[in-house]
Amino acid sequence: MCLGVPGRVVRWINRESNFAKAEVEFSGVRREIHMACVTDANLGDYVIVHAGIAICLVDEVEAEQTLAELKSLGENSDETP
Amino acid sequence: MCLGVPGRVVRWINRESNFAKAEVEFSGVRREIHMACVTDANLGDYVIVHAGIAICLVDEVEAEQTLAELKSLGENSDETP
Amino acid sequence: MNAPMSPLACPRPTTSDQTITLAHGEGGKMMRNLIRDRIVSKLGETNVQRFSDAACVGTIKGNVAISTDSYVVSPLFFPGGDIGTLAVHGTINDLAMAGASPLFLTLSLILEEGLPFEVFDRVIDSIAETANTCGVPIVAGDTKVVTKGAADGMFLNTTGVGVHHDDQRMSAKQIQPGDTLVVSGPIARHGIAVLAARESLEFMPPPASDSAALHRVAADLQSALGNDLRTMRDATRGGVAAVLHEWAEESTLAMWVDEAQLPLLPETRGVCELLGLDPMFVANEGTFVAAIASHRTEDAISVMKTHSSCGDPAPIGYARRREISPVLVSRGMGGDQPLDEPIAAMLPRIC
């Protein structure tokens, strides 16, 4: 369960709490997504979307840190084949 | 309105007043017909059937009299062309 | 053999062994198994070379004729036939009536989700047996399944290819004033059989369809009569009335019919009277009308009588110069009556 896909918030449609909605882009295609759980998202932010609603913001700082770890991992494995 | 077709009573199915039913034959084909209005029909009698129920008995004596009239009519017209 | 798996759906499909499911139309293993086990095995391996795609049928000599028809009869089964016999006979008959010998058919199925296999198998068996009896193989096919409610059980399409006999071209334009109109057997059987079965009219005995293949009698008539056979037409939707109206329009003549001469089974007549239907407007599926040079009428009837697909053929009228009405019927009361062109669905009436 719990198919969640990252998408970028491109336009707010409605910010009214329970009815909050935004246009979110996934790889060039956009859809209206319910935003009641992430009413603080800014345009350009990534959210994880599950069953038509955004369930959280993607934390860009944490994401970069993870990617940096991965990079060093690649380097480590190059060093120790 | 009022398409009525003569058929011959071939079998009684149910003689219980409001639910009376008989098998009636029309030119070689038979169907169950409601008989609540002609509960006194005998097998072999002709009834006029309209919308699934028999609405009256055909009076054979009257029918023969009419046909006799027609026959004499034909003769009359032969006499006076 | 790998287990069939779908990455698209969690949970995976459960194969129903009772009914057609959407999965049987999805292009995968279930469809291939259905085609292999329940269609091709019945129709014969050699007939259906690639049921799901294009078939190679070799070379064809002569002028090619093609005809297509979809079959949507409800109910699927009725006394005297079923949707399968109709699909084979109907397309063969369209070729035959156009003067062509049928060579092969294609078969395309539209199935409603939930269709019981028992029904499916009965229809396929009927198609296989009918095609076999007719000597016309089914060479290619297609299967689609639609959601429950999106179709009425099963629709079929058959498309037939044939070759024309010699250079003879029959056409209503060949009809001459004085030509006899011959009908090949008792009319109105199919439409009454289907109506009685569909509306549960519960007649006893249940009226039976005339579903039959006409390619053999058509070929014999062509050889026997040559150009004295002006044209033929199976009197399907719209019945004999529709055929006569089309011929009147194409020939610009009038078609005249003596109602008393129309062959009609007593039981068909009984049902027609009861429901207020005119048998000339009721569909047939193995009964045809032929326009014949009048001096060859008896020859035509003799040929028809040698075929079991024709029962009690009879001349019913003739073509004549048009005055006002394109089709006229005599009902014995003196003047001829114009016969309406069929326009609407046949409904039982009480008025």
Add this chain to the structure above:
Amino acid sequence: MNAPMSPLACPRPTTSDQTITLAHGEGGKMMRNLIRDRIVSKLGETNVQRFSDAACVGTIKGNVAISTDSYVVSPLFFPGGDIGTLAVHGTINDLAMAGASPLFLTLSLILEEGLPFEVFDRVIDSIAETANTCGVPIVAGDTKVVTKGAADGMFLNTTGVGVHHDDQRMSAKQIQPGDTLVVSGPIARHGIAVLAARESLEFMPPPASDSAALHRVAADLQSALGNDLRTMRDATRGGVAAVLHEWAEESTLAMWVDEAQLPLLPETRGVCELLGLDPMFVANEGTFVAAIASHRTEDAISVMKTHSSCGDPAPIGYARRREISPVLVSRGMGGDQPLDEPIAAMLPRIC
């Protein structure tokens, strides 16, 4: 002209000028008018010689191929195409993929009572325009109308006849280990377009189908590559996965695919991720797979690139000796994964 009359029904039918009615399928005047005014006039008089019966199409030289398909897409219209483009392209493509040049089509319509004429006309216009662009005439037809609720708007059948090019016979049995698998353009467009339109998924821009005719590119590939073109298949129901499974079964080889090489539009990918669908299992309607002797891969791609029906063709893998799995996919994680055979309807998943 006589007024159209029905002796079968009191009161008489009222002609709807807005929608298809049962009377349009009853074989009478309304049907003939429909065919004349709204079908034949669009498709061209010369094309449809006798829409309601059999057509004579003259002689055919060479080995004849035939293919039939019914079209039941819902909704009838979607970005990139409609049921009419599918019906013309689909049957042309089945012939083309079998190595035959399409000569003509038949067209059979099953219409639901109440279908708005506006919808009907749009589809017929689309069929006419598509057949015209493809240069493949429609020579015979059929029209049936079923009661409201007995069909989903409109179903079509097209049956196509073609002739094989020379004696070349393509087949999956010709595939050799080492042959390249080439796909002609971005995959999964049709299935996603239809799903999005049907379920009102409201993507912006709406995903568009790849509906296209492949007879020209197929003919060019055959001339250019000869027997180095082993076989082709349009990746319709079941998508690329279904084609690879059929080829694996027929050739008894394994088909290996590098997932990263599959051409895929970003927007198609976005929808697939969101709905949990694997694009290899999603239907195409103008995208095909070809198996090609590996040294001719570039030639094949060059030919494809000259055709607008192909966008961004790419080699996606190759055939190899079978070990255990018939179809294998590399997803870059080391070992190859067996690719499932499509089995069931594609459903959006949340799991």
Add this chain to the structure above:
Amino acid sequence: MKHLDEYRDAAASQSLITDIRARATRPWVLMDVCGGQTHNLVRYGIERELADCVELIHGPGCPVCVTATELIDFAVALALRPNTIVASFGDMLRVPGSSQSLMQARERGGRIQIVYSPLDALALARQHPNAEIVFLAVGFETTAPATALAVIQATKLSLNNFSIVPAHVRVLPAMETIMRMPDNRVEGFLAAGHVCCITGFEAYQPFASRFRVPIVITGFEPIDLLRGILKTVELLETGQAIVKNQYSRTVQRQGNLAAQSIIDQVYEVDDRDWRGFGTISGGGYRLRAEYSLMNARQKFADVLPPKGRGDVDCRGADVMSGKIKPKQCPAFATTCTPQSPLGAPMVSSEGACAAYYRFEPLPIKVPS
């Protein structure tokens, strides 16, 4: 078929036609008031054959055609109501309501089932216990016993999902309405044979006397019709405003008492709107209060439409009463055609306007 074929004999017909022509000293104006009779008068060409000696007017004899638009609108609303199936005779499907016919409602998703008999609608109610089955109970007195019996059976079987739209009409009040019209031209009536099977013809005697008009009970086959016409002409020629029964093989003076009792048990006489005629006093039947649970008008009062406006611009009543010929109606063959009728007489294939439209000789394309 016995009792049918005998009355289609060509020679006898010719004799009768000869006799009628011989007896009629002027073109008497006769009216039939039964669609079935109109149908056969047209079908067998009797009307045209006698055109020189008898003028036949086809009165409001098709209850299908005289059913008020408001009732069609109600049936349409019921057909479109969720979970509701309207059962009807096939005849009703094409009658235009104020915006659509039942046939058109079905194209829009309404559920309509054609039945041969009202009793078959009961079977439908048993087959669909979760749906509401509403039978559209049209028809003259002939049909009333069948629908009354359906109501009685449904009650005894406690079929709570069955009801009817009571829409029966009574023929004698309509005949009276016509006779009371200021420009009435009717000189003799062919009375509807199958109506009289049920009702008998006692009530016709005072009517004939009061309006000084002969009435002949007539059957449906060509010979029945010709005998009826001949008898009416004879009565007219001899100045006798009396009732004669020329359909004695089925019609008895007192009618069918069992059928009358079934009608009586379920229905009572009521005023009724006739399409094209307006309200006719005693012109129909309503359900008795005991059966109100089966009265769709009460059960589904929420979808009862407003009273129909009637057919604007239609001069149907004038046509059906013989006051004008259809061609004198400005709408005839212009805005009113069989394909798109404005009023009842153009709707039915037996309607006077439709008949005139049909037999009007129009140019035919014949190449020279």
Add this chain to the structure above:
Amino acid sequence: MKHLDEYRDAAASQSLITDIRARATRPWVLMDVCGGQTHNLVRYGIERELADCVELIHGPGCPVCVTATELIDFAVALALRPNTIVASFGDMLRVPGSSQSLMQARERGGRIQIVYSPLDALALARQHPNAEIVFLAVGFETTAPATALAVIQATKLSLNNFSIVPAHVRVLPAMETIMRMPDNRVEGFLAAGHVCCITGFEAYQPFASRFRVPIVITGFEPIDLLRGILKTVELLETGQAIVKNQYSRTVQRQGNLAAQSIIDQVYEVDDRDWRGFGTISGGGYRLRAEYSLMNARQKFADVLPPKGRGDVDCRGADVMSGKIKPKQCPAFATTCTPQSPLGAPMVSSEGACAAYYRFEPLPIKVPS
């Protein structure tokens, strides 16, 4: 796609696999409890690749598969109820009930509409004001905010024809059930990343301590999964029964408070029958009393089926808890196949039994 493609990198995956193999001194038994993770572990071949150093058990991670037969039976009954449309995620259609699946109910005329989002079911309720729309609200905590929001919106919009079958399950109580099983073999958990987006992982800390089991919050892409596995192995190798968040780009310790408040407004924790596991205390959510008008269990109590018997003969709980291998179940590949599953683990394409059935190398016909 950003935040997706980066985590499918082949080279990094290889490094991680190498690292896992290097760190694991024995074949640790790890359990994932999310079908999405199972899906990708199978799809990317990670399970097979690591088979020599880590044993992966796929726990009851597919809420679709653990939905009790009784709830499927209820949904089937609703779909077959007149004038009622069951809206559902596509996943649910093929789950067998005690006699049929929703897919089979549709073949028998049941009305079922697949939706992408519970909020789309609201649109359906607006489109069909005369029909009852019932949403089958399955899913873990991840999905609960979406269905809760649908209930809130429907209430605010006064949509009286909308209701839900509350069928949400909660993952932590299931993990606890597994740990309490007598023959439990689980040594480490990959915690479901998207569940934790909502719930956070505060509650996992005491769980890890109490059961002495490391728990690593894990994402869904191959690299996320491998990082989760690597971290769990590291914790196991170093004897640390603690919680680690390896999905920190989306999961925060306290979870999503707005989402929790939406859940809380509509639902309260309840005991729940899990298919194959029996009743799990606190294993699901029920609708709060304020929303009882939207509770299909109350609204349509007349079609509530009797409590299901569970899947007779299915040893699914033993399989999902790693007690037996699928092949040890007597039904495996004989009476239980993916085409005709006896129990949940054979139903889902990610189920353990189905996975074993699939990868079992069977003879292939290759001509010599």
